[in-house]
Each structure stands twice: as C-alpha cells, then as structure tokens.
Amino acid sequence: MSSLEGIRVLEFGHVIAGPFAASLLGDHGAEVIKIERPNQGDSLRKMGPRNARGL
Secondary structure (H helix, E strand, O other), rough: OOOOOOEEEEOOOOOOHHHHHHHHHHOOOOEEEOOOOOOEEEEEHHOOOOOOOOO
C-alpha cells in the first residue's frame, strides 16, 4: 500500500512548481486530477524542450 493511497488531489497549478508537486504526490499513490484553463491547458506545453544548457 502506498503512503498516499486513497487521497485525491485537485491540482490547479501551472508551469513548474504546482505540477511537479502534484506529480510527486501521484508517485506516492495519490489520485491527482489536474484542472486546466479551458481551451488553453497548461502554459508549459507551449514552451519547447530545453537543451542541456537550460536555454
């Protein structure tokens, strides 16, 4: 049994900190439901992948 099994989390964050925290909770067994802006989604999706130097 995971440490957060049976816990439901609503995630309203965007970009980096909120989604990262929610993913950690999910990794520990919580059910995470991500709420995003209609017709826009998370703004981080509009940013492309970062290269090794972080540019």
